[in-house]
Amino acid sequence: MNVAGTELTAAQLYEILRLRVDVFVVEQNCPYPELDGRDLLASTRHFWTEGFASYLRVLAEGDGNFRIGRVVTAKQARGQGLAARLMTAALARIGDADSVLDAQTYARGFYAKFGYVAEGEEFDEDGIPHIRMWRRVARTR
Structure with a gap:
Protein backbone atom coordinates (compact mmCIF):
# COMPACT_ATOMS: atom_id res chain seq x y z
CA MET A 1 0.00 0.00 0.00
CA ASN A 2 1.22 3.51 -0.82
CA VAL A 3 -0.81 6.37 0.66
CA ALA A 4 -0.28 10.10 1.23
CA GLY A 5 -0.47 11.35 4.81
CA THR A 6 -3.69 13.21 4.11
CA GLU A 7 -5.32 10.02 2.79
CA LEU A 8 -4.65 7.81 5.82
CA THR A 9 -7.69 6.52 7.65
CA ALA A 10 -7.74 6.51 11.43
CA ALA A 11 -7.48 2.70 11.40
CA GLN A 12 -4.42 2.77 9.09
CA LEU A 13 -2.68 5.40 11.21
CA TYR A 14 -3.42 3.35 14.33
CA GLU A 15 -1.85 0.21 12.80
CA ILE A 16 1.20 2.15 11.61
CA LEU A 17 1.77 3.74 15.02
CA ARG A 57 7.57 6.37 5.13
CA VAL A 58 9.04 8.80 2.62
CA LEU A 59 9.29 12.46 3.56
CA ALA A 60 9.75 15.26 1.05
CA GLU A 61 12.54 17.51 2.30
CA GLY A 62 12.56 21.22 1.53
CA ASP A 63 15.66 20.93 -0.66
CA GLY A 64 14.07 18.63 -3.25
CA ASN A 65 15.55 15.51 -1.70
CA PHE A 66 13.63 12.78 0.08
CA ARG A 67 14.09 11.08 3.44
CA ILE A 68 13.20 7.47 4.07
CA GLY A 69 12.43 6.69 7.66
CA ARG A 70 10.69 4.53 10.21
CA VAL A 71 11.62 1.38 8.29
CA VAL A 72 10.24 -1.38 10.49
CA THR A 73 9.16 -5.01 10.36
CA ALA A 74 7.29 -6.86 13.09
CA LYS A 75 9.45 -9.41 14.89
CA GLN A 76 7.40 -12.40 13.70
CA ALA A 77 7.60 -11.26 10.04
CA ARG A 78 11.36 -10.66 9.73
CA GLY A 79 13.44 -12.54 7.20
CA GLN A 80 10.72 -12.61 4.54
CA GLY A 81 12.00 -9.71 2.43
CA LEU A 82 9.11 -7.40 3.37
CA ALA A 83 11.25 -4.34 4.09
CA ALA A 84 13.17 -4.91 0.84
CA ARG A 85 9.89 -4.89 -1.09
CA LEU A 86 8.89 -1.63 0.58
CA MET A 87 12.31 -0.08 -0.13
CA THR A 88 11.95 -1.02 -3.79
CA ALA A 89 8.49 0.57 -3.93
CA ALA A 90 9.69 3.70 -2.14
CA LEU A 91 12.65 4.14 -4.47
CA ALA A 92 10.37 3.72 -7.47
CA ARG A 93 8.25 6.55 -6.05
CA ILE A 94 11.33 8.74 -5.38
CA GLY A 95 12.68 8.13 -8.86
CA ASP A 96 15.93 9.85 -9.74
CA ALA A 97 15.94 12.29 -6.82
CA ASP A 98 18.52 12.02 -4.06
CA SER A 99 17.43 10.47 -0.79
CA VAL A 100 18.82 10.13 2.69
CA LEU A 101 18.14 7.98 5.71
CA ASP A 102 19.54 7.56 9.18
CA ALA A 103 20.22 3.84 9.52
CA GLN A 104 20.70 1.92 12.70
CA THR A 105 24.30 0.81 12.18
CA TYR A 106 23.49 -2.91 12.19
CA ALA A 107 21.27 -2.33 9.09
CA ARG A 108 23.94 -0.54 7.07
CA GLY A 109 24.43 -3.50 4.70
CA PHE A 110 20.70 -3.74 4.03
CA TYR A 111 20.53 -0.13 2.81
CA ALA A 112 23.76 -0.48 0.83
CA LYS A 113 21.94 -3.04 -1.34
CA PHE A 114 19.71 -0.17 -2.51
CA GLY A 115 22.61 2.15 -3.36
CA TYR A 116 22.91 4.00 -0.04
CA VAL A 117 26.41 5.02 1.04
CA ALA A 118 27.38 6.04 4.57
CA GLU A 119 28.46 9.66 4.94
CA GLY A 120 29.87 11.12 8.12
CA GLU A 121 30.44 9.60 11.50
CA GLU A 122 28.25 7.30 13.52
CA PHE A 123 25.99 9.13 15.93
CA ASP A 124 23.79 8.23 18.85
CA GLU A 125 20.06 8.70 18.43
CA ASP A 126 18.05 7.88 21.52
CA GLY A 127 20.71 5.46 22.76
CA ILE A 128 21.03 3.55 19.46
CA PRO A 129 24.04 3.94 17.10
CA HIS A 130 23.07 5.32 13.69
CA ILE A 131 24.82 6.37 10.49
CA ARG A 132 23.55 8.80 7.86
CA MET A 133 23.37 7.22 4.41
CA TRP A 134 22.73 8.89 1.05
CA ARG A 135 21.60 7.58 -2.29
CA ARG A 136 22.86 10.27 -4.64
CA VAL A 137 21.53 9.65 -8.11
CA ALA A 138 20.62 13.18 -9.21
CA ARG A 139 24.29 14.18 -9.43
CA THR A 140 25.22 11.18 -11.53
CA ARG A 141 22.70 11.74 -14.33
Whole structure:
Protein backbone atom coordinates (compact mmCIF):
# COMPACT_ATOMS: atom_id res chain seq x y z
CA MET A 1 0.00 0.00 0.00
CA ASN A 2 1.22 3.51 -0.82
CA VAL A 3 -0.81 6.37 0.66
CA ALA A 4 -0.28 10.10 1.23
CA GLY A 5 -0.47 11.35 4.81
CA THR A 6 -3.69 13.21 4.11
CA GLU A 7 -5.32 10.02 2.79
CA LEU A 8 -4.65 7.81 5.82
CA THR A 9 -7.69 6.52 7.65
CA ALA A 10 -7.74 6.51 11.43
CA ALA A 11 -7.48 2.70 11.40
CA GLN A 12 -4.42 2.77 9.09
CA LEU A 13 -2.68 5.40 11.21
CA TYR A 14 -3.42 3.35 14.33
CA GLU A 15 -1.85 0.21 12.80
CA ILE A 16 1.20 2.15 11.61
CA LEU A 17 1.77 3.74 15.02
CA ARG A 18 1.15 0.43 16.80
CA LEU A 19 3.86 -1.29 14.73
CA ARG A 20 6.35 1.54 15.15
CA VAL A 21 5.80 1.71 18.92
CA ASP A 22 5.92 -2.10 19.29
CA VAL A 23 9.34 -2.25 17.65
CA PHE A 24 11.07 1.09 18.22
CA VAL A 25 9.79 1.87 21.72
CA VAL A 26 8.95 -1.49 23.32
CA GLU A 27 11.21 -4.06 21.62
CA GLN A 28 14.22 -1.76 21.35
CA ASN A 29 13.50 -0.30 24.79
CA CYS A 30 13.86 3.21 23.45
CA PRO A 31 11.36 5.74 24.74
CA TYR A 32 11.38 8.61 22.28
CA PRO A 33 8.83 11.05 20.84
CA GLU A 34 7.37 8.85 18.08
CA LEU A 35 4.89 11.49 16.96
CA ASP A 36 6.82 14.14 15.06
CA GLY A 37 4.04 15.95 13.20
CA ARG A 38 5.00 14.63 9.76
CA ASP A 39 2.75 11.58 9.36
CA LEU A 40 -0.34 13.47 8.21
CA LEU A 41 1.36 15.84 5.76
CA ALA A 42 0.20 15.64 2.15
CA SER A 43 3.85 15.28 1.07
CA THR A 44 4.48 12.24 3.29
CA ARG A 45 4.04 8.86 1.62
CA HIS A 46 3.35 5.76 3.72
CA PHE A 47 4.19 2.27 2.48
CA TRP A 48 3.16 -0.95 4.20
CA THR A 49 2.61 -4.59 3.55
CA GLU A 50 -0.66 -6.41 4.04
CA GLY A 51 -1.47 -6.83 7.70
CA PHE A 52 0.93 -3.99 8.59
CA ALA A 53 3.79 -6.48 9.12
CA SER A 54 6.30 -4.03 7.60
CA TYR A 55 6.23 -0.28 7.05
CA LEU A 56 8.25 2.76 5.99
CA ARG A 57 7.57 6.37 5.13
CA VAL A 58 9.04 8.80 2.62
CA LEU A 59 9.29 12.46 3.56
CA ALA A 60 9.75 15.26 1.05
CA GLU A 61 12.54 17.51 2.30
CA GLY A 62 12.56 21.22 1.53
CA ASP A 63 15.66 20.93 -0.66
CA GLY A 64 14.07 18.63 -3.25
CA ASN A 65 15.55 15.51 -1.70
CA PHE A 66 13.63 12.78 0.08
CA ARG A 67 14.09 11.08 3.44
CA ILE A 68 13.20 7.47 4.07
CA GLY A 69 12.43 6.69 7.66
CA ARG A 70 10.69 4.53 10.21
CA VAL A 71 11.62 1.38 8.29
CA VAL A 72 10.24 -1.38 10.49
CA THR A 73 9.16 -5.01 10.36
CA ALA A 74 7.29 -6.86 13.09
CA LYS A 75 9.45 -9.41 14.89
CA GLN A 76 7.40 -12.40 13.70
CA ALA A 77 7.60 -11.26 10.04
CA ARG A 78 11.36 -10.66 9.73
CA GLY A 79 13.44 -12.54 7.20
CA GLN A 80 10.72 -12.61 4.54
CA GLY A 81 12.00 -9.71 2.43
CA LEU A 82 9.11 -7.40 3.37
CA ALA A 83 11.25 -4.34 4.09
CA ALA A 84 13.17 -4.91 0.84
CA ARG A 85 9.89 -4.89 -1.09
CA LEU A 86 8.89 -1.63 0.58
CA MET A 87 12.31 -0.08 -0.13
CA THR A 88 11.95 -1.02 -3.79
CA ALA A 89 8.49 0.57 -3.93
CA ALA A 90 9.69 3.70 -2.14
CA LEU A 91 12.65 4.14 -4.47
CA ALA A 92 10.37 3.72 -7.47
CA ARG A 93 8.25 6.55 -6.05
CA ILE A 94 11.33 8.74 -5.38
CA GLY A 95 12.68 8.13 -8.86
CA ASP A 96 15.93 9.85 -9.74
CA ALA A 97 15.94 12.29 -6.82
CA ASP A 98 18.52 12.02 -4.06
CA SER A 99 17.43 10.47 -0.79
CA VAL A 100 18.82 10.13 2.69
CA LEU A 101 18.14 7.98 5.71
CA ASP A 102 19.54 7.56 9.18
CA ALA A 103 20.22 3.84 9.52
CA GLN A 104 20.70 1.92 12.70
CA THR A 105 24.30 0.81 12.18
CA TYR A 106 23.49 -2.91 12.19
CA ALA A 107 21.27 -2.33 9.09
CA ARG A 108 23.94 -0.54 7.07
CA GLY A 109 24.43 -3.50 4.70
CA PHE A 110 20.70 -3.74 4.03
CA TYR A 111 20.53 -0.13 2.81
CA ALA A 112 23.76 -0.48 0.83
CA LYS A 113 21.94 -3.04 -1.34
CA PHE A 114 19.71 -0.17 -2.51
CA GLY A 115 22.61 2.15 -3.36
CA TYR A 116 22.91 4.00 -0.04
CA VAL A 117 26.41 5.02 1.04
CA ALA A 118 27.38 6.04 4.57
CA GLU A 119 28.46 9.66 4.94
CA GLY A 120 29.87 11.12 8.12
CA GLU A 121 30.44 9.60 11.50
CA GLU A 122 28.25 7.30 13.52
CA PHE A 123 25.99 9.13 15.93
CA ASP A 124 23.79 8.23 18.85
CA GLU A 125 20.06 8.70 18.43
CA ASP A 126 18.05 7.88 21.52
CA GLY A 127 20.71 5.46 22.76
CA ILE A 128 21.03 3.55 19.46
CA PRO A 129 24.04 3.94 17.10
CA HIS A 130 23.07 5.32 13.69
CA ILE A 131 24.82 6.37 10.49
CA ARG A 132 23.55 8.80 7.86
CA MET A 133 23.37 7.22 4.41
CA TRP A 134 22.73 8.89 1.05
CA ARG A 135 21.60 7.58 -2.29
CA ARG A 136 22.86 10.27 -4.64
CA VAL A 137 21.53 9.65 -8.11
CA ALA A 138 20.62 13.18 -9.21
CA ARG A 139 24.29 14.18 -9.43
CA THR A 140 25.22 11.18 -11.53
CA ARG A 141 22.70 11.74 -14.33
